[in-house]
Each structure stands twice: as structure tokens, then as C-alpha cells.
Amino acid sequence: MTEQMQAVRAMAAGGPEVLEYGGVAAPAAGPGELLVDVRASGVNFIDTYRRSGVYPMDYPHIVGVEGAGVVAEVGEGVSDLSPGDRVAWHDAPGSYAERAVVRADMAMRVPEGVGFEAAAAIPLQGLTAQYLATGSHRIEAGQTALVHAAAGGVGLLLTQLIRHLGGRVIGTVSTEEKAGLARAAGADEVFLYGKGVDVAQTVLDLTDGRGVDVAYDGVGKDTFDASLRATAVRGSLVLFGGASGQVPPFDIQRLNSGGGLFLSRPSLQWFVRTPEELAERSAMLFDGLENGWLDFRVGRTFSLGEAAEAHRALEGRETTGKVVLVP
Ligand code: NDP
Numbered sequence: 383m384t385e386q387m388q389a390v391r392a393m394a395a396g397g398p399e400v401l402e403y404g405g406v407a408a409p410a411a412g413p414g415e416l417l418v419d420v421r422a423s424g425v426n427f428i429d430t431y432r433r434s435g436v437y438p439m440d441y442p443h444i445v446g447v448e449g450a451g452v453v454a455e456v457g458e459g460v461s462d463l464s465p466g467d468r469v470a471w472h473d474a475p476g477s478y479a480e481r482a483v484v485r486a487d488m489a490m491r492v493p494e495g496v497g498f499e500a501a502a503a504i505p506l507q508g509l510t511a512q513y514l515a516t517g518s519h520r521i522e523a524g525q526t527a528l529v530h531a532a533a534g535g536v537g538l539l540l541t542q543l544i545r546h547l548g549g550r551v552i553g554t555v556s557t558e559e560k561a562g563l564a565r566a567a568g569a570d571e572v573f574l575y576g577k578g579v580d581v582a583q584t585v586l587d588l589t590d591g592r593g594v595d596v597a598y599d600g601v602g603k604d605t606f607d608a609s610l611r612a613t614a615v616r617g618s619l620v621l622f623g624g625a626s627g628q629v630p631p632f633d634i635q636r637l638n639s640g641g642g643l644f645l646s647r648p649s650l651q652w653f654v655r656t657p658e659e660l661a662e663r664s665a666m667l668f669d670g671l672e673n674g675w676l677d678f679r680v681g682r683t684f685s686l687g688e689a690a691e692a693h694r695a696l697e698g699r700e701t702t703g704k705v706v707l708v709p
Contacts, residue, residue: 395435523548679703
């Protein structure tokens with residue numbers, strides 16, 4: 383008889399109400415794969431894009447790509463990990479479940495002393511913040527960066543990484559509470575970007591009219607225009623998400639009139655393409671954890687059965703830091 387497990391599936395493209403928690407057949411590890419007992423699943427915007435149909439998907443599908451847990455079984459050919467090992471991962475579709483199948487060569491070993499909830503907070507947002515600060519644009523000491531949604535999962539980590547590399551951070555957030563968190567993460571200047579605020583002008587005022595060397599924009603539709611205007615001559619605009627909606631097509635000449643700007647639209651998959659790249663990027667994150675210069679904040683924990691609530695909270699701007707689900 384096939385083993386059963388509890389999981390969260392998106393039954394059709396739609397809002398959080400399409401998520402269904404219930405019993406499904408447990409997966410099995412194929413060659414090169416691990417079957418993992420999931421102890422915490424990371425909640426990410428990509429899960430909402432896949433649930434809602436912004437990214438094309440088949441339905442139903444088990445939601446989630448990230449998590450941390452304990453290896454239960456190893457597939458054929460896996461020699462460097464064994465049952466009982468603690469691992470975390472950033473790209474295993476079907477992670478909102480009691481068991482998930484993870485590519486062995488892309489699993490990160492979780493150091494002793496790091497709990498599962500914190501470990502589930504590291505892979506996707508941590509690696510994203512790492513490649514944003516070192517790959518999409520390499521932060522040099524003395525540079526100024528604009529970080530939108532600076533109290534969010536990626537935002538808090540990116541802020542700390544930029545500071546660690548010697549950069550200055552101007553953060554935007556929606557509430558005073560979030561402003562406090564962004565400052566505590568090291569942001570030098572933080573302001574609220576609500577209605578009526580001229581975001582670009584505020585950034586220009588904070589940089590003596592020069593603009594920022596790099597604008598990191600994961601908010602998208604609502605902030606893109608201001609990010610362009612706030613970027614210095616020959617600066618970079620890194621558009622890495624659309625929490626407020628996807629950015630519509632725009633006139634490429636604006637990169638010229640804005641000062642010969644560099645625009646990129648990266649995603650994690652292009653910056654963690656090999657196990658070696660994963661090891662190099664994650665080493666910096668674990669160094670930060672072990673040496674105390676990087677703090678992974680789990681803002682909120684939900685039970686696996688409350689995944690729809692977790693999506694509502696994330697999309698409703700109620701969360702700070704990382705959101706995780708525990709079975
Ligand atoms: P966050 O924890 O940052 O949550 C999103 C935040 O965006 C909210 O808390 C809110 O902060 C802000 N926001 C502004 N406008 C809106 C809006 N209309 N609706 C909802 N939120 C809004 O999420 P993540 O850290 O998980 O992700 C941040 C962004 O990074 C997302 O766009 C995500 O897709 C992207 N991402 C991209 C990756 C890549 O490789 N390209 C990988 C991982 C994430 P506030 O209340 O302060 O405005």
C-alpha cells in the first residue's frame with residue numbers, strides 16, 4: 383500500500399482559498415535524490431506566484447520549494463548524505479508536506495545548533511540576498527544601495543549583507559514597526575513609502591541629489607518608476623520581484639535618459655546553477671550565522687494546515703522576516 387502523508391496542494395490557479403490541506407501519496411527518492419522528513423517549510427512569494435497562476439503551473443500541485451528537515455532515505459548513487467542527516471534546500475517542489483524529495487547535490491547541510499525553523503529561513507531568501515549583493519551587482523565599500531521592503535524576508539538579509547560588505551543602505555518600509563526592524567538590521571536611513579511620498583525625491587535628498595549606486599527592487603509595479611529615478615548615473619537597478627504586481631513593459635530609452643543605467647531582472651536559479659556555486663554562496667551565509675554578523679529572523683510560524691493563512695499574511699504585508707510552516 384502507498385504510504386500517505388499530509389500536504390498542501392493548490393487545486394487550481396487562484397487566491398489562498400485554492401490551497402487544500404489533506405492526505406496524499408508520499409513520494410519516493412529516485413537516483414541522486416533524498417527523501418526528507420520535513421520539519422519546517424519556507425513560505426516564499428514564488429509559492430504565491432505559482433499558486434495564483436502568475437507563473438504557469440499544473441494543478442493540482444503540492445506547493446512550496448524550500449525547507450529543512452532530516453534525511454529519511456537516500457536514493458541510488460547518493461553517498462555523501464545518509465539517513466539522520468539534517469539538511470535544508472531552496473528548490474524542491476512539493477515542500478509544503480510532511481515528506482519531500484530533494485536533489486542530494488543541492489542539499490545544504492545544516493550545522494548543529496541551527497534549529498529547523500531558522501534553517502528553513504536560510505536557503506531561498508538567504509541565497510537570494512547573497513547573490514543580489516555579490517552577483518547581480520557587486521557591493522563595494524562606500525556604495526549606497528536602496529532596498530525596498532527592507533523589513534521583509536529578503537530585505538532584512540540584504541540589508542545586513544550590504545552593510546557587511548561596507549555599503550550604506552537606504553530602506554523603504556510601510557510601518558514604523560518595520561522601520562525599527564530595518565534599522566536594527568543596519569539600515570542607515572529608513573523611510574515610509576506610503577501614499578503621497580515622493581520616493582525618488584526622498585532618496586535623491588538623502589544622497590545629495592546623486593541617487594544610489596544600486597536600487598534593489600522586489601516590490602515591482604508600485605516602486606519601479608521611483609527606483610529608476612533614484613538610481614545614480616551609471617548605477618544599477620536590480621528588479622528581483624513583484625510583491626505589488628509585475629512591472630509592465632517600459633520604454634528602454636529611459637535607461638539612457640536616466641544616466642546610462644544598468645537594468646537586470648535576475649532570479650535565484652541563474653545564480654545557483656551548480657553544487658559548487660551553492661556551496662560558495664551558502665558558505666558566506668553560514669559564516670555570517672556562525673560569526674554573528676548575520677541574523678535570520680523567523681517573523682512568524684504557522685502550522686502546515688494554516689498555509690492559506692500564511693499566504694494571506696505574506697501577500698497582505700503583515701509579515702516581517704521569514705514565514706515558516708511546521709507539520
Ligand atoms: P517579503 O517578506 O519582502 O514580503 C513582501 C513585502 O513587500 C511586504 O511585506 C511589503 O513590505 C512589501 N510590499 C510592498 N507593496 C506590497 C503589496 N502591494 N503587496 C504585498 N507586499 C508589498 O517577501 P520575500 O522576502 O519573500 O520576497 C520579496 C520579493 O523578493 C518578492 O517580490 C519575491 O518575489 C522576490 N524574490 C525574488 C527572488 C529572485 O531570485 N528573483 C527570490 C526570492 C524572492 P512593506 O509592508 O514594508 O511595504
